[in-house]
Amino acid sequence: MTALRDETDDADIGDLHEVVDPVPGAGAPHLPQQPDLVQLLTPEGERMEHPDYPLDVSDEELRGFYRDMTLVRRWDAEATALQRQGELGIWASLLGQEAAQLGAGRALRDSDTAFPTYREHGVAWARGVDPLHVMSLFRGVDNGGWDPVERGFNLYTIVIGAQCLHATGYAMGVQRDGDGSAVLAFLGDGATSQGEVNEAMVFAASFDAPVVFFCQNNQYAISVPLERQSKVPLYRRAAGFGFPGVRVDGNDVLAVLAVTRAALQAAREGQGPTFIEAFTYRMGAHTTSDDPTRYRLAGEVEEWKLRDPIARLKAYLSRSGLADAAFFEDVEAEADRLAARIRSGTVEMPDPRPTAMFDTVYAEQTPPLAAQRAQFEAYQASFEGGEHA
Amino acid sequence: MSAELLEAPATTETLTIGKALNLGLRRAMEDDPKVVLLGEDIGRLGGVFRITDGLQKDFGEARVVDTPLAEAGILGTAVGLAMRGYRPVVEIQFDGFVFPAFNQIVTQVAKMHARSRGLVPMPMVIRIPFGGGIGAVEHHSESPEAYFAHTPGLKVVAVSNPVDAYWGIQQAIACPDPVVFLEPKRRYWDKAPVDTSATPGPLFGSRVVRGGDDVTVLAYGPMVKTALQAAEAAETEGRSLEVVDLRTISPLDLEPVYDSVRRTGRCVVVHEAPVTLGLGAEIAARVTETCFHSLEAPVLRVGGYDVPYPPSKLEEDYLPDLDRVLDAVDRAMGF
Ligand SMILES: Cc1ncc(C[n+]2csc(CCOP(=O)(O)OP(=O)(O)O)c2C)c(N)n1
């Protein structure tokens, strides 16, 4: 580790000191199950090879990942701040899970479809969803403003695990259509306990559905640690359903990319599902309503800081000369602009039209509901001009 | 009176609904070692609303169980525990998350006593924070009471105040039948004095909480406060509303309601749940059947619209409020 630091020529990297000094992952305790963990970029920012997961990634893509993760992290910080200021009802932070989400999101092709939980803002970003369309959900304006079909990105699902069955069914449709696309279902470690998630895996296996289950094991389901959900590493559950399970370093964007690409490719080729366990950590609270000091120790969070997904890529990019100070500055400036756009776009977001709640309940509006809507409008109108008539 | 009695410590404390539930659970656990709490995040965290705060610390992990994240699992294992002689008290984190457990509740919990010819009772409490008004995202503001009230074998109650919260949870736990215990989440922080040595009234009874002559207004859970506010506002306009806190949804206790409606001749039922086939429909039918000749106006219902609970920016438009109750009162008076 110190050798790495010595090799770095301070003069060359100018003000990038923080990138490699201290070395991000130096002293990070090793992750459990090391032999099983697919890693292509160590916490120290060293590139590794893995026999099963050769990675073909351009320099441009590598810089792109840095940009993606930095922008998404800034969005996340801005959203947390906006919630604190009363501009959002709640926010579910992705802090610490950027690599898992961007690696998985970028492994998708345009024609693929993803089924997120409520925390996949990084995947939303990768799918080209406007952050404001996510903010509108957390502001209480709608249930997500994007077009799920156009984006290949389902609406967020809050009922834990339900989307895994939808993804599987969607994949069964894809399989019938034979268009060579694949489906990516997101879930958390807690979700693996839900009956519906297990049913999804049974169906996926039984029909060789082209679906990949991407589980972000961020170690907690709100306050409940992983051990309450599973006595075995989660990726080993897959074997019981009859398909492969892989554990990947979820803070290593390259490994996540490689593993997810491979799994999606296998799905496309008719080899059926894969379960990916992205081993990561929820750096923040469960949501802005949560107080994690009640159930976990600060030391644990400190340990995981050393495995930060962005710092390790930054170290790699700068050390290998793939990016210079100007690049990092540009990304910072872009992040500032994004944050400003998210802030103004959120606070200026118009409230929904009250009658909207009646309008899309059914594909064919029913006479009773139309009548109720009319009554509602008349009632609301009775308040206009002050005194309730 | 003996000196001892005079010096007895005060037993009246001002409590929030949340704290009253916490103390009620604590007392039930002290009284009966068979009481076991099950739920997501109820142990170390004390529940997302902190209703079980401190209970795991004091009663241990075997009696306050942080379960895996699976509601069918929670309810299904609660059935087994109940068969084994335990009294499971289940916390469902939010109303919208009871549905993965719906199968267990309606096909197993509700029917066990009947299908075993009374041999296997199901003394179980299913606590559900319910209703809206907290600015939450989807599935955190539902009012699912009608599903449960529609299911024979379940008892369903909704508390509206700290006194009923404190006693009601203990009575529900002592009840030999499964009780769906609905907690008005947006009122968790409402306070009132609770006399913890009083003798509580029955759990399955409704109660007149404000006397009046012109219109009978019925509510339960979070809407009781709204009904009382409406009654206060109506008074300033010279209208006198009688407010009944139904308290029990299944079985219904409508005798006090009939008595009231026979005097007022007018009845308005208020709940957050959608009006269509909600509790108001059942109550309107019964009041009409029983008090037909006393009625001056049809029984009117104020409830949620027949739409999915809307995004929080629209919940004030969706939820019945003081104005909508008064509007119904006006219409009832206009007949
Ligand atoms: C069916 C259901 N039960 C309970 C909840 C409440 N809840 C929201 S998030 C959460 C924990 C989820 O943990 P995990 O699957 O690990 O995902 P993470 O939040 O860590 O991303 C719970 C219990 C819910 N949303 N849905």
Ligand SMILES: [Mg+2]
């Ligand atoms: Mg988790």
